[in-house]
Amino acid sequence: MEKIAIFFGSSSGNTKEVSEFIAKKLDADIFDIKDAKVADFDKYTKFILATSSYGFGDLQDDWFENLELLDEINFKEKTVALVGIGGLARHADSFCSALVDFLPKIKGVNFIGQTELDGYEIxxxxxxxxxxxxxxxxxxxxxxxxxxxxxxxxxxxKESF
Ligand SMILES: Cc1cc2nc3c(=O)[nH]c(=O)nc-3n(C[C@H](O)[C@H](O)[C@H](O)COP(=O)(O)O)c2cc1C
Known part of the structure; x- marks a missing residue:
């Protein structure tokens, strides 16, 4: 099976840790968006984009600075899932809100991985x-x-990728 690529942005390492955990489970390759290039995306057709949220539901800094990179990627007929890391105790009113900033960049993709609240009280x-x-x-x-x-x-x- 073709490999999945995880692109993550992480300020204090939490999203990195979750991304590494996912990479192990899915045998995926992993890239820090801070250092990522268009050529890194071009090798894959299956993606996980992972970010934490800061401010009031804003993208993690490295994603914020590199978001325009996604405009250069041809996502046609590609599969994408999103992963958000946040803090419910202090940020229940903007929990993982930064994820929404990816949506305009991945229009038309095979979009997978939506989840239920599953006990989280937002x-x-x-x-x-x-x-x-x-x-x-x-x-x-x-x-x-x-x-x-x-x-x-x-x-x-795993089934949908
Ligand atoms: C100043 C500040 C603002 C934050 N804002 C949000 C937020 O709006 N929504 C959210 O879910 N989490 C928010 N968080 C929590 C972080 O997203 C959380 O700590 C996350 O685990 C950090 O992951 P990282 O180390 O990968 O960057 C905020 C944290 C800080 C310090």
Whole structure:
């Protein structure tokens, strides 16, 4: 099976840790968006884009600075899943909201990996659309069972990739 590429942005290492965990489960290649080039994307047809949220649901800094890179990628007939890392305790009103910033960049892709709330009590999130998160959302610090959540998601997307 063709490999999946995970592109992540992470300020304090949490999204990196989750991305590495996913990479192990899905045997995926992994890239820090800080150093990523268009050529890195060009080798793949299956992608996971992972970011934490800062400010009030803004993209992690390295993603923010490199988001325009995605305009140069031909996502036609490619498959994409999103992963958001956030903090429910302090940010229940913008939980993983940054994920939504990816949507205009990946129009027309085979979009997979949407998830249920699955016990998370959010107040508001731009990443929660039509009763579902648009990707996997992880409360890294507040959810001691995050690995189980991520593992379950990996199993579910494996079929669709
Ligand atoms: C100043 C600040 C703002 C934050 N804003 C949000 C937010 O709007 N939504 C959210 O879900 N998490 C928010 N968080 C939590 C981070 O996304 C969370 O700590 C995450 O695990 C950081 O991951 P990283 O180390 O990969 O960057 C914020 C954290 C800080 C320090």
């Amino acid at each position: 107040k508001k999130s731009s990443a929660f659309i039509n009763g579902k998160f648009i990707g996997l959302c992880v409360d890294f610090k507040g959810d001691k069972n995050w690995q189980t959540r991520v593992e379950k998601w990996c199993k579910s997307v």
